[in-house]
Amino acid sequence: PAVAAAQELVLSIGSRGYGGMVERNIEAFEAANPDTSVEWLKVSDVPGDSRKLYVTGLTAKSPTPDVFAIDVIWAGEFAQRGWLEPLNDYLGEETIAAYNPSFLSAATVEDKVFAAPLYVDGTHLFYRSDLLEKYGIAVPKTWEEVISASKIVMEGEGNPQLYGFVSMWAKIEGLFMNWLSFINGNGASFFDADGNVAVNSPEAIAATQTMVDMLYEDRIVPDSILTMRPDDARTLFQQGRAVFLMVQDFVHAPLSAEDSPVAGKFDFTRNPYFEGHEDAHSTAMGGWLLAVNANSEHKEEAAKLVEYFTSYAAQLAAAIDENRAPGRTDVYAAPEMTEAALIQKFGEDYAVGVVRPSAITGSLYPRVSEVMQTEVTNALHRQKTVEEALNDAAAEVNSILGK
Amino acid sequence: MSRTMSLERRTALTGIGFVTPTILIIALILIYPIIQSVVLSFGQSSIDGSQPYQFVGLKHYAALMGDGRFWNALGVTFTFTALSIPLELGLGIGLALLMNESFKGKGLARLAVLFPWALPTALNTLIWRWMYNSDYGLFNGIALQSGLVDRPINFLGDEILAMGSMVVVAVWKTSSFMALIILAGLQSIPRDLFEAGRMDGMSKWQEFTQITLPLLKGPILVALIIRSMDALRTFELPFNLTDGGPVNATESLSLYAYKVIFDFLDFNFGAAVVVVQFLVIFAMSLIYVFALQNKD
Amino acid sequence: MQKRPRYGLYAIVSLSVLISFFPIVWLILTSFKNTAGIYAWPPQYWPDPFTLDNYISIFTNSPELLRYILNSFIVGAGCTAITLLLGGLAAYALSRLRLRFAGMLMVGILAVSMFPPVSLLPSLFQNFLNLGLLNTYTGLILAHAGLFLPFSVWMLASYFATLPVEIEEAARMDGMGFVRIFLTIVLPLSWPGFVATGLIVFIFSWNEFPLSLVLMTQNAMRTAPVGISLYPGEYAFPWETISTATVLAIIPVLIITAIFQKQIVGGLTAGAGK
Amino acid sequence: MASVTLKQIGKSYGAVTAVEQFDLDIADGEFLVLLGPSGCGKSTTLRMIAGLESITTGDLMIGGTRVNDTDPKDRGVAMVFQNYALYPHKSVFDNMAMALKLQKMPKAEIAKRVNDVADMLGLTPYLERKPAALSGGQRQRVAIGRAIVRTPEVFLFDEPLSNLDAQLRVKMRMELQELHERLGVTSIYVTHDQVEAMTLADRIVILDRGRVAQIGTPREVYEQPATRFVASFIGSPAMNFMPAERAGTDWKITGTDLVIPGFGQLATEAAALTLGLRPEHIEVLPADTAPGDPWVFDATVKLAELLGADALLNLSVNGQPFLARVGGTDFPQAGETVRIRVDPARLHAFDPETELTVARAAQH
Amino acid sequence: MASVTLKQIGKSYGAVTAVEQFDLDIADGEFLVLLGPSGCGKSTTLRMIAGLESITTGDLMIGGTRVNDTDPKDRGVAMVFQNYALYPHKSVFDNMAMALKLQKMPKAEIAKRVNDVADMLGLTPYLERKPAALSGGQRQRVAIGRAIVRTPEVFLFDEPLSNLDAQLRVKMRMELQELHERLGVTSIYVTHDQVEAMTLADRIVILDRGRVAQIGTPREVYEQPATRFVASFIGSPAMNFMPAERAGTDWKITGTDLVIPGFGQLATEAAALTLGLRPEHIEVLPADTAPGDPWVFDATVKLAELLGADALLNLSVNGQPFLARVGGTDFPQAGETVRIRVDPARLHAFDPETELTVARAAQH
């Protein structure tokens, strides 16, 4: 609907399984702002592809897209490079205050907010409720329980095609998330309390060793986990070939779809922790933000669009209709949310979430992540002992961060 | 054009006129960006121009020499090239010989054999990755069902197998292109040479080694250069098939350059990687030309 | 002397055809399976049930696929036209008009085409942005033309070398200018060479990925490989959609290859015969 | 050396008959030439003998043994190809040595034989060169050398000189002749050049569209052509032909007043004939020669051209054009009227239908 | 029609001199032939005249105007190429009409002119065909027709007959001759075939490695060759050459006892000479001819071969080989001893260094 002298906004975002939401929001926004039309520039849902697109455009100071969706881990980096427009002057104090603060911190550089949270997601432990029931096993809370439950079920079923645990351990960003869940579940963390790199702390080493042992000692994980991306793992679980699956919440929809072999036979719970670390923040968090291009020619309108997408109403609708965990805290309190049991349950897990160190590392995050992926992979492939791998990782991260 | 201009000059001017549009397009699309890359590789600058360009000489190249990952990528690239090119060449020659025979349904067969090459790499690597999958891929399905193996083969998760799998896809895709070029050469060998060979008492195999192969040197050189150029720049294949993994076992130079440029956003260092890669390719072409020409 | 029955030959041919074709056959079979069939273990060798749902759903849910294919076609055709016309002119000049630097130019053209394309992207994007060529057919056609002109110049130049020069000289005596000679004599006479070069360039362009991804950022302008590569999600990999879309996207290439495969071989043959 | 016998040999490609069945006995040491225009089946015949082409019908005997199904290399034949077919990537030595190497002959002997042959052909200085670095004549010699080293029983040549220029052709022809005299190997030689055929052959087989038109010595085919085709193919410039019709015992050249007096009893009932007369059998007489001889006619010179040693006259006798060949010194010029004499003994007669030569009852 | 003048025309490719500077005046309506072996610069010269090759040095005048920098199409010349160079994708009509179309001549006139020429060349039935559907001779005629329709001032021919077979070549040669007589257009004709040159030319330019060896009428170049090269190139079979050394007033053939009595005062001081004698100037005498004539020698026949009308004798006189050409009937056979007479008036003498003809003080 390009009416006379209309402002044309370009919004770059993938469909990410909530295409309905994007279309709905654009329609509503256009209705509310008759002077502005929005073109939806659908980009790849594969983060690497959209990143390449953004990087080429932004380095060339392209004025479009005006608004784009970015992975939470890019926010610090893009902001540092001056590619994003600070939103403080466009969004009210009140609005900013409503956003999930831990999430917002990933997009805050030098006290300026460069992006607004669109939705949050995180990993959960999906399990085959029917199988656990069959063998009388309680829903596991710890890794120790996951391992022993896996062994019992695998042995009991006697099916060589059935694995205990699957997840995304290919050398991708997801592996880093996965690993953070493990070490956090053992009371470790990326940076210690003093802000020093602590990836080779004894707790981290022990947790990582558990990953390696699951693969080679306990044998509850298939070799192929080392090439699995989220969907590979989901597929196996959905085909009834795994007892446990640890990936993001998006899989809930396909798993419970009508033609899914495991529909009605699974459930999920928070990510496991190691014995004695009940309060560990073991859920790896991710999510997407909306940001305004620093070179946009319609910053005002662009910010309005961001505001609309992250508004209470829009986020509530997305939560209820598309199971998207809202990026603002106030939505969780909405009365309608009690109806949305699933999103509530996801939300509980996010309470014990851990974010990746992208805000602190800023533009160096991609290198840090790359080093961690490489070294953890080295350990998982037994190219190095866990200790060597994590010591090397610590040294490299320190050198990247100039410490 | 002026009457007084000599015929020769008028012809030359026409020629320049004919060449100019092509040169302009190539300049815009290739030469200008290449020059920019070279300039970038000798300097330090912020990509978006917010910091001015600063000449740093060979700094990035020096850093490159001390970069283990670069050497790994170089090794991977060479290994991939060294494995896939001979196979492609061998199969290409075989296919060319086959397509040079006359038999019923030759047209159809030629089409089928040509087809892998006409399929976008970006898509066909996806197909292969899926077929390679350990847990629900076609190959493992067949292998397990037929009892060849009792544990799934982890094609893309094992360093050696991953490289092998990549080579297989490359060979599958490009042997036919190789065959095409060689077929062209094959058809230009005078038939009576083979007859002379028969009179001399050559067997089929001797005909092949004594006549066909030596006379295919030219087309083979062309095919080798074209394919090696591509193999030394291979990008989409590891990008889509293995992500360069496991660890960095299949990370090619192009993939490394891509990561440096688009993930780490270090355009200067990335440019240095690419320039070195270009020099390697250029040197390789020269080596081919000399190696094959000096033989006689 | 007697011809032996050539079962061996047919066996080898069948095997080569099989190996070349099976991934595509597998892809086509996949496009007729339902989701359960696609992920079934052990794999389903024949779709069961055999379903057209994927095709129906792609036309209803992603009608833009047709647009992508159309874009690919426009870009491919445009790029082919430019590379043939301009590349042909250049090849003609370089092989026939006795330019003094012809040899050096040929080598130079080949050398620049060796540069790894990944690194061209940022700089190209910037130039295209400044020139207003982003998201235009002209832009991507030019970009592809730039990538493939070196190839076409080399192919065509070697093809022209096989043509008797006297016909062109006769045309000069008859009073034609070089442009006219090129259009009315060289072009029709090197038809197989042009067809072969054109077809190869068309396929190159149809398959090109990195430049098409970056220079066409608008959805409606995307080419087929880029468009199809949008289907995989961050987490999900919809094989049913991808296999179906791929099958649809390769049909035009398949048809064109089928029509012109004789010329590919014929053209290359002439080109290489020196 | 061996004799070669073709018994009802024929060749068809599907429905196309390339060579019709014929018999031929080639004696030990004979030099036989297959002559005919392009496409008449010369190469096909030769290639059947070589074993490069399968034989459709008939038997081929070399040295008394049937070799229809023998491999080319085991037939004891060697072939020289029209465009030499040298291995371009091998040295002259290796080209010549190839067959011997394949026979697994000891190295020393190979070297000896190749060197001997190279010596004989004057190729010794070039043994290390590649064919591309040789002149046409040298290449031709290498091709011949390659055939000789094998000491074959039969040499086959497929237009071996046609790619050489005129002067070289003459030279190489003489070398071939000498070679044959020296080695005495049975040779079968394909050409479409009548001069080559005439000078080289013991016997000539003239082929016409896949059929044998005549087999005979050079003199026979020149002087007693069996068909009009042979008469027209052999001799340069070609024979004059004119249609004639019976006029009592004489023959009148159709469309003119020219009467050729009965020149011997012709074994034909036909009312029409084609007469043939070679240009060199027309004698130009001094203008003051007395008429009276019925074989003397008056002619106008339309065109006179000097060839060098000879000159060609385009004559018109009573409207009938004739070509005459005369000496190159002091010949009449265009426009002059001359008196010519036709040698009746040299007049040929052909049946216009069958094109076969019509024999004379009284042989000249 | 126009005259063509070459003033010190020369051509080099970089360091290679393809044609050395020379002068030549070609008269209106003249038929000039450029003759020489392969690579001697014939085509280069012709192509400079055509405008297809730039002129390195000198001036080219056509009809009195300097045309060095004129476009080929504006020089008023038409060219017939060796391999016809017909447009394979156009009909015969269009091939012939092309130049006229490009001149924007009205359609009706084009049709008239093409039809006239086609009629004249007997091409009318083939006007709609593509060249591929024509025989060699017909294609050649189309190529000529294409040149004629333009009514050029000068015709250029680059070996137009060399792709035809022998019989057709003779026929087309005559057609060309007739054509020239009819149209009278200045023609420059390149060939390496001496028979073509001799029969067609008003004057012949003989080129030898880029240099003009002789310019003269056919009779001049045959009878009075200016250099040894010309003498050897013209005449077939080639002239006999023998080295001779001074022996008083006589000349002795080197390496033999054969003495050639002084045969006219030679304008040379040189101690050595190369003597030349054409094969047809050796006369075979009856064996009982009385000796005494110093020009009569005894000879042994080494080889005798029948060419058809003639025969060639390889003779040996006192160890010196001679080739003689004699009549094809009743010639001596190999092994016989014959008596021959050499015509002293026909003996040529060349300086062995410069290879130039040594003039005789008293012309024969």
Ligand SMILES: Nc1ncnc2c1ncn2[C@@H]1O[C@H](COP(=O)(O)OP(=O)(O)OP(=O)(O)O)[C@@H](O)[C@H]1O
């Ligand atoms: N493979 C084939 N299939 C069909 N016909 C053929 C084949 N090879 C030859 N012929 C035909 O057989 C006939 C004789 O051919 P051949 O090559 O023997 O002729 P030739 O006398 O050697 O002619 P040239 O002088 O041109 O070499 C020709 O009419 C030719 O068209």
Ligand SMILES: Nc1ncnc2c1ncn2[C@@H]1O[C@H](COP(=O)(O)OP(=O)(O)OP(=O)(O)O)[C@@H](O)[C@H]1O
């Ligand atoms: N483009 C060129 N560059 C260098 N040398 C050339 C070129 N064209 C011709 N020549 C040389 O010029 C000389 C004369 O060539 P030209 O073509 O005129 O010979 P020709 O007498 O026509 O021979 P042919 O009878 O073989 O056609 C040859 O030695 C040739 O090698």
Ligand SMILES: [Mg+2]
């Ligand atoms: Mg033949």
Ligand SMILES: [Mg+2]
């Ligand atoms: Mg020439």
